[in-house]
Amino acid sequence: MRYEPIVPAPGRAKPPVNKIMTAKEAVSRFIHEGSYMGMSVSAAPAALIWEIVRQRDRIKSLDLVTTSQIGMSSTLIGSGLIRKIEMAYNWGGIEGEDKVFRRAAEHGIPQPLEIEDYSNFGAAMRWQAGAMGLPFMPTKSQLGSDLLKYNPKIKIIDDPYTKSPIALVPASNPDVGIMHCARADEIGNVQCLGLYGNTDILARASKHVIVTVEEIVTQDEIRRMPNLTTIPYYYVDAIVHAPFGAHWRESSFYYHHDLAYGLDAYKQFATQEGYEAWLNKYVLGTKDWDDYCKMVGYDRLYRLMLSEHKYQRFGEVR
Numbered sequence: 281m282r283y284e285p286i287v288p289a290p291g292r293a294k295p296p297v298n299k300i301m302t303a304k305e306a307v308s309r310f311i312h313e314g315s316y317m318g319m320s321v322s323a324a325p326a327a328l329i330w331e332i333v334r335q336r337d338r339i340k341s342l343d344l345v346t347t348s349q350i351g352m353s354s355t356l357i358g359s360g361l362i363r364k365i366e367m368a369y370n371w372g373g374i375e376g377e378d379k380v381f382r383r384a385a386e387h388g389i390p391q392p393l394e395i396e397d398y399s400n401f402g403a404a405m406r407w408q409a410g411a412m413g414l415p416f417m418p419t420k421s422q423l424g425s426d427l428l429k430y431n432p433k434i435k436i437i438d439d440p441y442t443k444s445p446i447a448l449v450p451a452s453n454p455d456v457g458i459m460h461c462a463r464a465d466e467i468g469n470v471q472c473l474g475l476y477g478n479t480d481i482l483a484r485a486s487k488h489v490i491v492t493v494e495e496i497v498t499q500d501e502i503r504r505m506p507n508l509t510t511i512p513y514y515y516v517d518a519i520v521h522a523p524f525g526a527h528w529r530e531s532s533f534y535y536h537h538d539l540a541y542g543l544d545a546y547k548q549f550a551t552q553e554g555y556e557a558w559l560n561k562y563v564l565g566t567k568d569w570d571d572y573c574k575m576v577g578y579d580r581l582y583r584l585m586l587s588e589h590k591y592q593r594f595g596e597v598r
Contacts, residue, residue: 292487293514296467300496303331303569306518310456310488313340318407318454318486321477323526324352325460327492327569333359334564345452346370347403347478351542352529354380355563357393358555364394366452368403375542380549389552397431398422402449404478409451410485422447457486460526461511462533462594463495464502468516471508473594474532480510489515492522494534522569524581533594535584541576 311332329352336359345366350373356362358380372378384393401421409417422434423445435448462473470491483489502509530537548554566572573581
């Protein structure tokens with residue numbers, strides 16, 4: 281076989297410039313009608329999701345890819361923004377049954393939802409393949425399940441070395457990845473504390489990346505603890521300062537999961553009318569994330585922060 285050199289793809293490294301902007305600016309610039317959007321799991325990028333919904337008349341429709349989501353993706357689904365979801369798990373978790381997702385999946389309310397299923401590990405491997413510039417990733421985690429029956433994109437081949445079966449999952453390269461992390465500097469070096477799932481892999485796989493953070497810190501502070509920088513600046517397009525930006529979910533070392541709020545929200549989500557009443561109050565009824573936090577109550581949010589700090593605080597050695 282004749283040797284053919286591989287021509288490198290054009291680079292897409294982002295420059296080290298000031299990337300701080302509002303959620304409204306970031307969503308307007310990087311999320312458009314028909315975008316293929318990736319979303320992180322820990323912590324949930326609620327502030328960005330709320331802003332996407334506020335701009336739904338412009339965006340109209342999105343395809344969503346995630347590993348697992350609890351509640352936050354349903355804010356997009358219930359708003360009629362999601363045409364297709366590629367996922368492993370989308371449910372209510374500790375809050376209980378997610379009726380928003382079920383209505384869309386089973387009855388097409390508010391619009392039909394196409395679902396492409398993977399396992400959690402298989403979904404993460406799709407981003408890993410995309411991050412590495414590979415067309416697919418081999419994994420055994422899909423074998424022995426009904427995923428093979430319902431998802432024809434998962435291919436089974438014989439391992440050329442052992443001859444045993446192995447599954448291939450296709451790469452995923454979102455047009456834009458949205459995520460919430462702990463802190464970043466102004467040029468986009470992002471640091472994650474505690475649990476962050478596959479957030480870093482999503483950033484590496486995505487063409488554009490928007491990150492909301494609890495804190496914006498100096499470059500000197502980033503250099504002081506460089507091992508925490510899980511997403512370097514050259515992957516990042518926009519940094520949005522959004523304290524409590526994962527509410528009602530948790531942000532490790534910053535604040536606890538607001539279970540009471542989530543339980544109440546899921547009661548309202550039981551009907552489409554209840555969901556729309558919640559949406560009109562907490563999302564469409566607020567002009568930005570700070571306005572939402574004021575509606576929830578900063579006193580409530582600070583209590584969640586104190587609850588988290590009772591057990592863990594960044595910088596402590598226990």
